[in-house]
Amino acid sequence: MIFYFSATGNCKRIAEDIAEYLGDRTLPMTEFLRFESYTADISDEKRIGFIMPTYAYGLSLIAEEFFKKMNFAFTDRPYTFLVAAYGTSPGNIAFFTNKYLKKSGMKLDARFSVKTPDTWTPVFDLSDIEKVEKTNRRSVREVKRISSRIKNCEKVRRMKMETPFFTAFIHKPLYRMLNHPEKFTVSESCVGCGICKNNCPVGAIEMKNGKPHWIKTQCAMCLGCLHRCPKFAVSLGKNTSKHGQYLRK
Ligand SMILES: Cc1cc2nc3c(=O)[nH]c(=O)nc-3n(C[C@H](O)[C@H](O)[C@H](O)COP(=O)(O)O)c2cc1C
Ligand code: SF4
Ligand code: SF4
Incomplete structure (x- = not known):
């Protein structure tokens, strides 16, 4: 079972590619919020994944609301992974995800990051189509590698380009500044x-x-x-x- 949030399609595509490889299904976080349905029974799941974009070195308001409200019902905790999409750095997104998962008695077994075009276009320039496509071709290859590591239930304690935990204080003021x-x-x-x-x-x-x-x-x-x-x-x-x-x- 793979939960995802995607505004501009990067995470949707990553979630769908990983789900296809694993034979899993994808569920948009926004649907849980829209229908105010805050319990997910994951007792029969072999693994559970969260795929979402990095916002201001942390979680988007949407993913944060999802984690704050959701309850996961299980007896034996399934293998749990995070895939964060990022443009320059996923910052502390895994730290924040783990913080919220803790309240449901869960934690991340593996964390991965995938470099994508950076959709924060007040700063980043996505007008060069060839450059954007090159980044996307690279991300497809990275997602394939990640999928096979997830299938093998690999434990991964650091994601590419993750920053040390003490940079987590940046997230809230930076998001406020952008918002x-x-x-x-x-x-x-x-x-x-x-x-x-x-x-x-x-x-x-x-x-x-x-x-x-x-x-x-x-x-x-x-x-x-x-x-x-x-x-x-x-x-x-x-x-x-x-x-x-x-x-x-
Ligand atoms: C408000 C906002 C903040 C962002 N902050 C970061 C960031 O801190 N670090 C980073 O590497 N990318 C950042 N990004 C880029 C996105 O994480 C990236 O483009 C992601 O692939 C978008 O996923 P989506 O297409 O599934 O919505 C930000 C994008 C937005 C819109
Ligand atoms: S109004 Fe805000 S939340 Fe809604 S689509 Fe635009 S940027 Fe996203
Ligand atoms: S800004 Fe205007 S044209 Fe663009 S999507 Fe909204 S209503 Fe349609």
Whole structure:
């Protein structure tokens, strides 16, 4: 059983590739939150996995809410793994995951990280398609290697590019610094299709007079609205319109 969160498709693709290799199934974390269904019976599972993006060296608000609310029911704890997608470093995401798993009597047996295109386009430039595809080809090879290690129930205590535990204090202030949905703007090319609103994982967009409006308190800054807009009408600051849109196929 593989739980995942994915805003722009990297983690969905990683989860699906690993699930296919292992003959497992994938479950989006957002569905548990949407249906307020907070118990998962994992007693018959051989292994259980969590696959999600790194946000500000730690967990996204969505993964954090999932871990805070979920209860896992089991008698013998199954082999438990984490795969974190990252652009520059997965930071302390494993530290935070373990912290939340502890409350359910669980812990990570293995942790892996996969370098992907970095979807934080206020900083990172994804406009070079060839460069983006090269990173994705490399990530597919890495996911194959990881899948076979998971199949063998390998114990792994450090993931690639993980930072020491004492950098964990960076996560909260950094995420707060990034989290400014009031800075989203929408251009004239918006056609009012509502795709941004309908796909927002936390319901942080309202349509008013045929245009999106960001509700300040709820946004997770996943940038799904910016990357998914068919007219590329959503910007965040001055760089995103130059840095391109990205959705993993
Ligand atoms: C708000 C936000 C914060 C991010 N923070 C980090 C980070 O601290 N370190 C990193 O390496 N990548 C960071 N990223 C990049 C994502 O982890 C990466 O692109 C991931 O593959 C996205 O997964 P998805 O396509 O499944 O949503 C961040 C992305 C976003 C949107
Ligand atoms: S997805 Fe783009 S075009 Fe559609 S309503 Fe949102 S901003 Fe406008
Ligand atoms: S408003 Fe946009 S950035 Fe914020 S959570 Fe929704 S889709 Fe993600």
